[in-house]
Amino acid sequence: MITLVLGGTRSGKSRIAEDIATSAAASGGQAAGVTYIATARLDPTDADHRARIAAHQALRPDNWATLECGSAADLVRHLEGSPGVVLVDSLGTWITLDPDLAPDHIPLLAALRARRAPTVVVSEEVGLAVHPPTELGRRYVDALGSLNQAVAELADRALLVVAGRVIDLDRWDPR
Numbered sequence: 169m170i171t172l173v174l175g176g177t178r179s180g181k182s183r184i185a186e187d188i189a190t191s192a193a194a195s196g197g198q199a200a201g202v203t204y205i206a207t208a209r210l211d212p213t214d215a216d217h218r219a220r221i222a223a224h225q226a227l228r229p230d231n232w233a234t235l236e237c238g239s240a241a242d243l244v245r246h247l248e249g250s251p252g253v254v255l256v257d258s259l260g261t262w263i264t265l266d267p268d269l270a271p272d273h274i275p276l277l278a279a280l281r282a283r284r285a286p287t288v289v290v291s292e293e294v295g296l297a298v299h300p301p302t303e304l305g306r307r308y309v310d311a312l313g314s315l316n317q318a319v320a321e322l323a324d325r326a327l328l329v330v331a332g333r334v335i336d337l338d339r340w341d342p343r
Contacts, residue, residue, distance in 0.1 A: 169286045174293040174337075175329035182224065182257055184329050185290045189255040190229070192286035196253065200230035203250040207243060208264040209236075224257075241273035247287070249278040254283070259291035259319065260312055269307050269326065273315050281322055291316050291327060294330050 171188055175181030189202045206224075211217055228234070235248055243262055247254060250331045256262075262276075280287060295313050300306045320326045326337040 169325070170280055170283070170319075170323040171286070171288045172316070172323040172326040173288060173290050173329060174262050174316060174320075174327065175290075176293055176296065179329045180332035181290055181292075181329040183227075183332070184327065184334055185255055185257065185288045186227065189286070189288045192288070193253045196286070201229055201233070202253045202255055203246075204228060204232050204234045205243060205246045205250070205254060205256045206234060206238065207237045207256065207258060207265065209238065209261075209265060237265060240265040244275045244279045247276075247283060251285060253286045253288075255288045255290070257290040259289065259315055260294070263311050263315065265304065269304070269311050273318060277318055277322060280319065289319055289323070291319065 169192075171185075173181050173185040173188070184282050189204075193202050201285075206221075208217075208221060208322065210221060225234070235242075237251070240262060243256065247256070254309050255303075263271060265271065280289070292312065293316070295316075297309075299307055320337070328335045328337055
């Protein structure tokens with residue numbers, strides 16, 4: 169079961185994803201908790217970013233394992249090597265691990281599809297924002313929008329979080 173949790177900055181998407189992962193682990197009787205795959209690369213010179221990461225870490229239960237991605241390829245390896253419930257946070261920062269903002273998402277989709285245990289994937293919904301004025305911003309939005317669509321296509325469930333509230337996203341049926 170793959171659940172995609174989309175939302176904007178400070179929407180509450182990570183908290184909702186953590187709740188979903190906690191429920192999945194509990195209902196599956198998995199005392200080992202959840203494997204949390206963090207895609208943000210810590211910049212030691214950025215105090216605000218350090219504080220945000222620390223705040224996320226403080227909310228995780230002690231029985232959760234954390235794996236960090238130092239490169240775009242790490243996410244696929246971590247997904248393939250993690251049994252049980254996995255929470256990936258987030259696809260937007262995963263894209264930034266690639267210097268061209270164009271990581272190969274085909275292996276990622278294959279790794280997600282191959283998993284048998286519940287997987288919760290967090291991603292930023294940037295398509296509701298102002299059109300980026302820079303070429304770099306447009307490349308990022310395009311890459312993330314395409315990746316979000318691809319993950320949503322294979323996900324069993326997709327949610328949009330706005331102001332801490334959840335909207336279930338139905339699949340489009342053109343009939």
